[in-house]
Amino acid sequence: MKRLAGILSAVFVTALVFTGCGGGGGGGSSTPADTTPPDILYTIPVADAKYVDINQEIVLIFSEAMDSSTINTTNYYMSGGAFGAVSYNPTTHIATLTPSSSMSWATTYTVTITADVADSAGNTLSGGYSWSFRSEPDTYAPIVSSVNPANGATGISTNITSITATFNESLAGSTITNSTFTVSGLTGTVSYNNSTYTATFTPSSQLLYGQAYTAALSTAVTDTAGNPLASTYQWTFTSEVDVTPPTVTLVNPISGAAGVARGATITAVFSEDMTASTINTTTFTVSGIAGSVSYDAPSNKATFTPSGLMPYNTMLKATITTGAQDLYGNAIASAYV
Numbered sequence: 001m002k003r004l005a006g007i008l009s010a011v012f013v014t015a016l017v018f019t020g021c022g023g024g025g026g027g028g029s030s031t032p033a034d035t036t037p038p039d040i041l042y043t044i045p046v047a048d049a050k051y052v053d054i055n056q057e058i059v060l061i062f063s064e065a066m067d068s069s070t071i072n073t074t075n076y077y078m079s080g081g082a083f084g085a086v087s088y089n090p091t092t093h094i095a096t097l098t099p100s101s102s103m104s105w106a107t108t109y110t111v112t113i114t115a116d117v118a119d120s121a122g123n124t125l126s127g128g129y130s131w132s133f134r135s136e137p138d139t140y141a142p143i144v145s146s147v148n149p150a151n152g153a154t155g156i157s158t159n160i161t162s163i164t165a166t167f168n169e170s171l172a173g174s175t176i177t178n179s180t181f182t183v184s185g186l187t188g189t190v191s192y193n194n195s196t197y198t199a200t201f202t203p204s205s206q207l208l209y210g211q212a213y214t215a216a217l218s219t220a221v222t223d224t225a226g227n228p229l230a231s232t233y234q235w236t237f238t239s240e241v242d243v244t245p246p247t248v249t250l251v252n253p254i255s256g257a258a259g260v261a262r263g264a265t266i267t268a269v270f271s272e273d274m275t276a277s278t279i280n281t282t283t284f285t286v287s288g289i290a291g292s293v294s295y296d297a298p299s300n301k302a303t304f305t306p307s308g309l310m311p312y313n314t315m316l317k318a319t320i321t322t323g324a325q326d327l328y329g330n331a332i333a334s335a336y337v
């Protein structure tokens with residue numbers, strides 16, 4: 001029935017073209033009939049694959065929606081048997097042959113899909129298709145095919161969220177852990193994506209500036225057949241240099257404050273970690289008053305403590321000079337008054 005409907009529609013479209021009413025096909029009010037045969041986009045295993053596992057499902061992806069009644073064990077089968085069930089997913093256009101028992105090792109298998117399978121308009125697969133693959137135990141070590149950041153890369157953002165290694169084949173995901181995939185000086189979480197064969201290290205904190213990091217994958221990493229990496233795989237990259245000057249983000253008392261207690265301390269908080277030795281009585285002064293200066297690293301806070309009581313009813317000026325530097329030698333842009 002579907003095939004007949006398809007042919008009738010095709011005749012109708014042809015008639016339009018002959019009489020010139022179609023204008024190239026843009027004038028019709030109904031969907032043009034599908035006269036294009038289905039195609040095969042991809043198979044798993046691919047043609048001529050080697051080292052196929054003996055429990056591998058056979059997957060075939062069509063270019064369009066198929067008539068599921070034509071996808072059956074008569075039209076889609078494999079040499080040597082062992083494959084009982086055929087299924088078809090109308091959403092993904094994937095036809096699957098599922099093993100009823102394991103294949104044999106060291107055997108070449110041929111899968112056939114005949115010219116009797118048809119798309120939903122009844123167009124058949126011209127010529128059918130068949131391909132072969134071979135089942136062999138995998139005895140080869142997995143190989144790292146690419147890494148990111150690349151080995152030797154510089155200027156890597158300190159806010160990088162993933163450090164990745166991609167392999168040439170599927171890994172045993174359970175072998176990718178915090179002990180087998182490490183980055184020097186960093187803690188983080190480790191994950192593995194088996195669709196892309198990619199292991200990812202996600203740092204749990206921002207990187208330091210201008211620092212060399214070494215990522216390493218140990219020989220405890222294995223492929224799905226249990227073959228380990230041939231040797232520890234390491235690569236190094238360097239984070240960006242800090243060129244951002246620190247700023248003063250908070251002062252106490254606030255600028256212009258009146259009625260400040262005579263025994264008060266004066267504090268300033270910086271936007272980032274500072275080099276403590278650059279926060280001193282030379283770089284942090286209060287109107288010529290004698291006092292001591294301290295710096296608290298966790299809070300980035302500098303404190304000026306007057307030696308005695310400050311004078312009554314006098315406007316005092318606190319100054320932080322450009323001698324104050326962050327951990328990478330960047331001075332504050334201008335003296336903060």
Ligand SMILES: [Ca+2]
Pocket residue numbers: 034035036037038064119121123
């Ligand atoms: Ca079609």
Ligand SMILES: [Ca+2]
Pocket residue numbers: 138139140141142169223225227
């Ligand atoms: Ca392997």
Ligand SMILES: [Ca+2]
Pocket residue numbers: 242243244245246272326328330
């Ligand atoms: Ca900085």
